[in-house]
Structures are given as structure tokens and as C-alpha cells.
Amino acid sequence: MSENISLPKGAEAIVRIQDDRVIKQRIPKRYRVEMLDEKIRKERTRAEARLISEARRLGVPTPILYDVYGFTIEMEYIMGQPIKEIISPELCEKAGEMIGRLHGGNIIHGDLTTSNMIWNGERIYLIDFGLSFVSNNIEDKGVDVHVLFQTLESSHRDHEKLIEAFCRGYRKQLCNADEILTRVTEIEKRGRYA
Amino acid sequence: MTLVLGIEGTAWNLSAAVVDENDVIDEVSHTYRPSTGGIHPREAAQHHAQHAGQVIRKLFENIADKGISSRDLDAIAFSQGPGLGACLRTVGTAARALSLSLEKPLVGVNHCLAHVEVGRWKTPAEDPVVLYVSGGNSQVLAYRNGKYRIFGETLDIGIGNALDKFARNAGLSHPGGPKVEEFAQAAASYVPLPYVVKGMDFSFSGLSTAATDALSHSSIEDVCYSFQENAFAMLVEVTERALAHTGKNEVLLAGGVGANMRLRQMLKTMCEDRDASFYVPEKRFMGDNGSMIAYLGLLMYKSGNTIEVANSHVDPDFRPDSVEVTWL
Structure with a gap:
């Protein structure tokens, strides 16, 4: 049995913190057939970006978006x-x-x-x-x-x-x-x- | 050594076994096979009623050959639920009769947790996230604070049931899962189908319907392949999310649908990518079997978890997260 000593790893995306921004990139899943995998990742990236902004307009605090491209969203880092x-x-x-x-x-x-x-x-x-x-x-x-x-x-x-x-x-x-x-x-x- | 006899009969398989701490002493099964269509609950219960006596007699003969008498047993365990009500009642009656006539304590076992514990018994898994997939059940479970918690489950039907429904619509006979798996291996291309994960839960009934519709424009091989790809990816995704959420690093596969090689392959790939260990018990411990009921019965008996006959009613909706884990 191998010991996992790395930091807890999210299931869906790699999240990097660069200066004051979070860069969230949806990573491919090898277990999923490629066509399905890309469709899921693309849809989820776009939906996420759109709904983060809409939620804020409803009065729900969410991170501010800086950029959206491919499978990647760049947004504000929330300290807390x-x-x-x-x-x-x-x-x-x-x-x-x-x-x-x-x-x-x-x-x-x-x-x-x-x-x-x-x-x-x-x-x-x-x-x-x-x-x-x-x-x-x-x-x-x-x-x-x-x-x-x-x-x-x-x-x-x-x-x-x-x-x-x-x-x-x-x-x-x-x-x-x-x-x-x-x-x-x-x-x-x-x-x-x- | 503790010896416990367990009886399983929540759905199609009637199975009784005697186990001790180390291994299965003997197991005898008799399987209900519908002449047409899927499992008919009343017929399945009648099957169990008709064959329970013979299965248990045979089990007693077999253990006698190994020098064990019914007097040596410490307890009688049975599947208390979840499952088909009529089947559960039949098996419950058999277990109560044995408990009273042999004057042995009775243990009411949760069927889902028996799948989990037999996997922990027969593989090196210690504290795994469990993907339990069968005809009626699809759940992602893990132990925390005295109970097995359900981290994700189907919002409608079990994955096995979804496969069977689609297979029946495609003109394949029961059980459909193995036939879908076979067709999938001959597929030429992927057909887009619904992929439904809501939080930690999944849903299969829409996928089953959409796959049936897709048969009008795509080959049965391609649809079977795409059905498996979508359904299993949903299960693996939630299993991975449960790993991330709990911080555990083992996955255990349980239940009859776990026989599917494509599902195993996908789980193995996911585990490799996360440095987690992946465990699958021998096939005879994956589908419904008496040994798993006897084994969890043994763990429960040894931790003082028995019930009075008067309180031993069955529960078709018996949830695994309602059971206080006394044996860990």
C-alpha cells in the first residue's frame, strides 16, 4: 500500500494560486473516453464562469472572474x-x-x-x-x-x-x-x- | 473460533453459508431464474420458500462432512434488507425458524454493509471508499464516526437495473449486463448520451431511455459501448470525489455489476492517477452470497449486536447509514 503524502488532491481540476488569482484548469480524466471527457470539461468550464457572475448579481459573494479560456478559469483568490x-x-x-x-x-x-x-x-x-x-x-x-x-x-x-x-x-x-x-x-x- | 450461519435472499439468489473468522466453511446456493423478462418479486419469493429447506439441509450435510454440527453454531444471521419485501420475509422466516429450533441468537444484517465487509475480509482493503453497484443498489460509501456514510447514490434506479432495462428494450435476455459488456467490445464509435452527476449523486433512468432511443440510429454495439462509458464514468467520477473529500486512499469495488471488466479498468486508471490502491474481491464474493451475510453476522454477533425474534422484522428500505457500526 502506497502512502499518499501529497496535499489533498481535488477530483476535477488543478487549482494553482498565482499572486492574487486562482487558476482553475479542468484536467483530462484518462478513465473517460476522450470525446465525452472534453465535452464535460468544456461545458463545465463555461457554465461555471457564467454562473459565478450571475450568482454575484443575486447577492451571493463569489470570486471575481479575470479570464476564461479552453478548460481554464482565472479568478479572484478568496482569503479565508x-x-x-x-x-x-x-x-x-x-x-x-x-x-x-x-x-x-x-x-x-x-x-x-x-x-x-x-x-x-x-x-x-x-x-x-x-x-x-x-x-x-x-x-x-x-x-x-x-x-x-x-x-x-x-x-x-x-x-x-x-x-x-x-x-x-x-x-x-x-x-x-x-x-x-x-x-x-x-x-x-x-x-x-x- | 466463532461459527455463524448466514442466509441471503434479498432478490434473485438464495444462498446460505457457514463461516468462521478466517474463511468460508461451506456455501450452498439456489438461484431463481425468470423464464422471461426480469425478476418477478412474487416468483422469486416463491422460489426461495420452495428451496430454503433443501439449501439449508444441504449446507448442514456439507458442514457435517467437515466435522461441524448445527449445535456448534454460535448464531444465525440473515439479510434484513434492503431488498424485495416478499423475498426478505421468506428468508427472515427461515432464519427465525432456525434460530428458535437450534436455540441460537439471531443477527439482522444490512445487505449493503455485508458486501462492504466481505470485501474488507477478502482483500487487503482497510479503510476504503466503497463503490457498491448491483441491480437495485448504486452507492458510494465510506466509514466515518461510527457509521458507514453514503457519500453518493443513485437518485432513481440502480445501475444494474438500468442496464437490464436497456438490454430488455434492445431485445437481450435477462440479466442484460454481461450481454451489454460483450456487445460493447465490438463497438466502432462513441454515441453521445446523457451524463448526469448532481453533486455526489448520479441518475441512470434517463440514460437508459436515451440509449434505447439511440438504437433507432446507431448500432447496438455502439450504443452498448457508449452506455457503459457514460454510466461507469459517472460512478468513477463520484468515487474519485469521495476519495478527495474524505482523504482516503483505497477503493473497494463491491456488488454484482463489479464483475464488469470495463468498470474495473476505469476504476483502476482513476486510482493509479491518484496514487490510491484499488481492490476487487474474488467474483464469488461480488454478487449476492450467503458467506457475506454470515461474515457480517459473525462480526455483529461478536460485538454483541443480536436481535430478538420479536424485533426481527425485515426492512425493504434498510439504509446502511442507519446502522451503528459495533464491530470496528
Whole structure:
């Protein structure tokens, strides 16, 4: 068994930090057939760039874009800590407000985890829009929130309080929040063994 | 030495085995084979009811030849779920009858976790991210804080089910997976099909439908190939994301669809690129088998995790992340 002593490696992209900018380049996956691999990487790069900007217009703090080309995005480096490391009900409530605004504008993040939310001491920035898309479906928003709840449940001991706090913030910013949160419960209960 | 008898029968395969800490003492199986179409839940349950007595008798004969009597057993384990309700109830009844008549404690085993634990038993994997893929289940699991957590899973149907549905629409007989794999090897080109990963979850029902539609303009070989490429890439992508998220460096493949060589190859490539180790147990431990139920039953029995017959109801939606892991 080989010991992996390098820094934790992201799954999708190589992220370099150069001066004040983050350079995110989607790397090819050898396990995927080339045509599929390039299509996925190109689509995700473009979608990510577009939705990072749109989210900011909705009042969700996101990095400023500097350049987009090929499979690469250059953007602002956000100084701070992933809320995964400093999780608290207060931060979860703020995260709920932020996602409420995002969903109000029909943007689905697609990978809501506590690693993708960065606290800079003043506010939470949302990063990694690699799997984001536009939708006004209750189901899609429900799945988005469900994915976050799964991360809270799998990564944090105190997840019930955290989920409760998230819902509080989410309801503040989104008028049909209850409909979506009801759907989240349905998604959890849904038999996935059919 | 601890000896546990385990019975599996969540779907098509009825299988009973006796294991100790080191190895399988003996296993006897009887497989339900539908005359046409896929698994009919009632017929499968009737099959299990019809053959349970004979399978267990045969198992007792076989272990007797090795000098082990039913009196030597320490516990009786059974698949409590998830699975087809009627099948689970049938096997549950058999296990309760054995437990009461032999006066041995009963252990209710989660079928998904049995796949995981048999893999950890029979490969060098210690703390892996597990990709568990079968007819009804598709999950990415890993251990954390006293439970196996589900990091990603299908939002609709299992990958095996998706393959079977597509295969049936393409006029191939059940089970479709091996036939799709065979056709895929003769493909000439890739046909674009949906690729659906949402966060850490995946979805296969749309892919199955789109692949069926693609048969109208592309060869069955090309569609089978492209179906596999997309579906397996989705599974491998989520497995890789779970590795990145948890910081673990082992991958274990479990479940019947794990027999597919293309899926193994893709996982192996991904693991090589991340310096992770990749483990696959022997084929007889990949599909549903009694040994895995007996083995997890043994681990649970030794950690005091038994149930009363009165509380031993089956659960068709038994989630692996609801089980307190007492054995690690």
C-alpha cells in the first residue's frame, strides 16, 4: 500500500494560486473516453464562469472572474477558511440565507458542501460552480439542499442543529422555502432501492 | 473460533453459508431464474420458500462432512434488507425458524454493509471508499464516526437495473449486463448520451431511455459501448470525489455489476492517477452470497449486536447509514 503524502488532491481540476488569482484548469480524466471527457470539461468550464457572475448579481459573494479560456478559469483568490473547519449554527444560518438568494435566482449550485463555502471573517463566499446549472424546479433545488445535508450528516457530528440553522436562514431569503424543504424530506425518504 | 450461519435472499439468489473468522466453511446456493423478462418479486419469493429447506439441509450435510454440527453454531444471521419485501420475509422466516429450533441468537444484517465487509475480509482493503453497484443498489460509501456514510447514490434506479432495462428494450435476455459488456467490445464509435452527476449523486433512468432511443440510429454495439462509458464514468467520477473529500486512499469495488471488466479498468486508471490502491474481491464474493451475510453476522454477533425474534422484522428500505457500526 502506497502512502499518499501529497496535499489533498481535488477530483476535477488543478487549482494553482498565482499572486492574487486562482487558476482553475479542468484536467483530462484518462478513465473517460476522450470525446465525452472534453465535452464535460468544456461545458463545465463555461457554465461555471457564467454562473459565478450571475450568482454575484443575486447577492451571493463569489470570486471575481479575470479570464476564461479552453478548460481554464482565472479568478479572484478568496482569503479565508472553508466553513467545514469552523462549522457552527451561526455560519449555517448565513449559508442558508446565501443559498436562499441563489435559489431565488434559479441557480442550482450542484455541489453544495461545507468545503465550498469560504468564510473570510465578514461573509461567506460560495466557490466551485463546476456542477452548477439554471433551473426553477422544486426538485432540483431540493436535491441541491439534500446534497448539502448529506455532507453535514456525513462530516459533522452536530448535524441536526446545523440543518435547523440552515433552514432558518434559507426561509428568510426564499418565499417558497418550505415547499423545497418539504421536498428535501421526500427525497431523503424516497426508496432508492426500487 | 466463532461459527455463524448466514442466509441471503434479498432478490434473485438464495444462498446460505457457514463461516468462521478466517474463511468460508461451506456455501450452498439456489438461484431463481425468470423464464422471461426480469425478476418477478412474487416468483422469486416463491422460489426461495420452495428451496430454503433443501439449501439449508444441504449446507448442514456439507458442514457435517467437515466435522461441524448445527449445535456448534454460535448464531444465525440473515439479510434484513434492503431488498424485495416478499423475498426478505421468506428468508427472515427461515432464519427465525432456525434460530428458535437450534436455540441460537439471531443477527439482522444490512445487505449493503455485508458486501462492504466481505470485501474488507477478502482483500487487503482497510479503510476504503466503497463503490457498491448491483441491480437495485448504486452507492458510494465510506466509514466515518461510527457509521458507514453514503457519500453518493443513485437518485432513481440502480445501475444494474438500468442496464437490464436497456438490454430488455434492445431485445437481450435477462440479466442484460454481461450481454451489454460483450456487445460493447465490438463497438466502432462513441454515441453521445446523457451524463448526469448532481453533486455526489448520479441518475441512470434517463440514460437508459436515451440509449434505447439511440438504437433507432446507431448500432447496438455502439450504443452498448457508449452506455457503459457514460454510466461507469459517472460512478468513477463520484468515487474519485469521495476519495478527495474524505482523504482516503483505497477503493473497494463491491456488488454484482463489479464483475464488469470495463468498470474495473476505469476504476483502476482513476486510482493509479491518484496514487490510491484499488481492490476487487474474488467474483464469488461480488454478487449476492450467503458467506457475506454470515461474515457480517459473525462480526455483529461478536460485538454483541443480536436481535430478538420479536424485533426481527425485515426492512425493504434498510439504509446502511442507519446502522451503528459495533464491530470496528
